[in-house]
Amino acid sequence: MSEENNNNEGRFAKNKQISKLLEGYDKNYKKLLIIPIVMLILSIGVISYKYSTTGDFVEKDISLKGGITISIPSKDVDVDSLKTYLSSEFPGSDISVRTLTRLGEKIGITISASDIGSNELLNSLKTKLGDLDYGVEEMGSSLGKSFFKETFIAILFAFLFIVIVVFFYFRQPIPSLAIVLSAFSNMVVTLAIINLIGVKLSTAGVAAFLMLIGYSVDTNILLSTKVLKRKGGEVIDRIVNGMKTGLAMTSTTVIAIVIAYIFSQSAALSQIMLILIIGLLMDVLNTWVQNAGILRLYLERRTKNE
């Protein structure tokens, strides 16, 4: 194959710079493997620190913690005066007032509180603002807790089922586990970043993590198929070949999600999109550096043993 290349074309791509980059990726794959490992360890550190200081893996919002959320789709409400009004009405209560914006334009506000009854809060809002369109959501704290636990169990089961399907497909235990490890580190690193930028996780955010598993497994299966099931060329050629497809997949998904994030008017949808953007970018690293590195090490070990 390399004979076909002339001076203008590198080994892996027409563009010389990209080809150089890929050559570096080829030669240094063991060193590169350190990056995702360090990131995973740091992430576990961040999450453990959060857990030891707050007793939770992540900061939860009202929908997971229990409490009440009122959303008002109105541009004319002044957030600051509402804040001072509410803190004088309910001194010592944990109330947060946030503005919903779209493209920098204010489209409404949401008020969250964890220790006030919905009727009390609604009545005091009505005295201040009059009759507006109020959306009220109230979550019992027990349900929030069990919902979080339940999702945790569901994710464990999901991982277990994925391992079974992947093993059935590839019939090789280490690559199967590597796919799940990649999806797992993807979730952990994303969770750590969410923690660091101070996002309060909602039920919608939990759903986003589940969506992430699906996307992450897709790219990893693409990689494993290319490496394990295909013949012809060297392993690195097949990886680069798969990476082109994988990056095309990721870039279309990311562009759709970024658009949704920018134009979304709902807090729930915005959070789903934010988590997916972070997760998909991390997935590039987890699939094409971590999993690809593990697969190459695995294949080298196997040929040596033979």
Add this chain to the structure above:
Amino acid sequence: MSKIKKIFTNLRVIILLAVILFAVVAVNPHPFNKGVTIRNVILNSSASLAGIESPKPTASPMSKERIISINNKPINNVLDYYSFEASLKQNRTVSIKTDRGTYRLITKYKTETIVLNETINETITHEVDVTEIVNGTKVNKTINKTEVITVPKTITKVYNDSIDLGIRVYNAPTTNIRKGLDLQGGTRVLLEPEEKISADEMEIVLSNIKQRLNVYGLSDIVVRTTADLSGNQYILIEIAGVNEEEVKELVARQGKFEAKIGDNIVFKGGNDIPYICRSADCSGIDPNTGCSQTNGQWFCRFRFSISLSPEAAERQAELTENLDIVTEGQQDYLNETLDLYLDNQHVDSLNIGAELKGRAITDIQISGSGMGTTEQAALFESLKNMKRLQTILITGSLPVKLNIVKTDAISPALGEKFVKNAFFIGFLAIVGVSLIVFLIYRRIEISLSIIITVIAEVILILGVAALIGWNIDIAAIAGIIIAIGSGVDDQIVISDELLRKEQQIFFNWKQRIKNAFFIIMAAYFTTVVAMLPLMRAGAGLLKGFAITTIIGISVGVFITRPAFAAVVEILLKDKL
């Protein structure tokens, strides 16, 4: 030209087109549908007297009756309808034109009516056709006949400042897709039994709640159970369009009725009370005390008789035997009262006549009261309370106490904005994705095929949802996003496997298609199994998400992907 012919004669493409056609029929889109659709019709209102009926809750959205104009003035939306209603005067005739016919209504003031459990006799006069023989010839004649019939007694409160035609409406739907509660507005209550109950007991709870809601005349209600992975049971109630505080209170009420002397239970609701009187002679406003005014507030007392089982009567005899007799005014009473509790809340205390001491009496009177600023209001409130207490005693108490764990009241305006926003985002996302795809492949055919398949997939998912009556809510929209995202991913895999030079060196066309579908199927199965645990997790909060995702990716893998591969093959195979 022949290529286009080839595409449309390809079996996979034909299957796709046929299924899309079927989906469009199921969705039944009418984007310019105007008017308001009837959600429900209030009993005995002008509308119900004129023959307009409430739609069945199971009817598909497009098949529900739609109001087009009133008095020849077109009614385009809910605002039109209610502002027209507000402009009406009493005792006028209005003609309402719907998609089924024209009705003539006589306007009435807005009223609130409660149907009591007691009955009264009413004399009515109606015309009957009879045949008489006069002088040997048959003559058809209409005579007035008077009859006495038994009807339920009602009490009515009139608001003489506003007109109510008795129709509850919403903007006419433009498709058969059922919007979930978070998109159309309404109230959702999630209840959890305090302790674990059996499937039989759960049946009782569900039918009991339904019965109680029916008493309040609400339609468009969903009552069902859901569970989670840990085996916790929940009851989900969804009431579309309305925000009923009272409903929330009524459904969560266990209806545990207890009558106690001191701390001892004399009798409970259920088996201890075999008979509850609902006729006028032994139920209604207490004729002895009636209504009275204190400090500007009116009080009215109600009473109704019940029968106790012999065991309960025996218990009463035992508990009253050792009580002392006190004299209050002219009457002799026992020194303890019979206290009535509903769901552990004190309702009323009754003095026990001295003559009942130590005797097993089976006929007992239950009483309570209502309060209001006017006598009329107090009367109304009192009878409402009686009715509620009787309903609870008749429908029986729930076998377990229910706790409200989650309530949502969603304003319809929020939902409408969300749908518009979702469409806008979807449109922009498709444009963005096809641009990127064009940048990658530099082939307009691939971008176009991807756009067309994405749109086809959305139509198919919505078609399936309309067909099985599945609600599209925010969670389902997230599921659709996943399905479309992985759809685009799969199409990129197909394009890459078929068109890349590297692939062409090692594999022939058939093998390349096989390679692509190997990856697609692996991704499909892993996503499906990852969604399975979610269907049962967390009180069904993620069920909509999981099911829509599974429907979406299944439709994609089995219908649109094969068609996409066929189209790419026809368009590009010879260009390579």
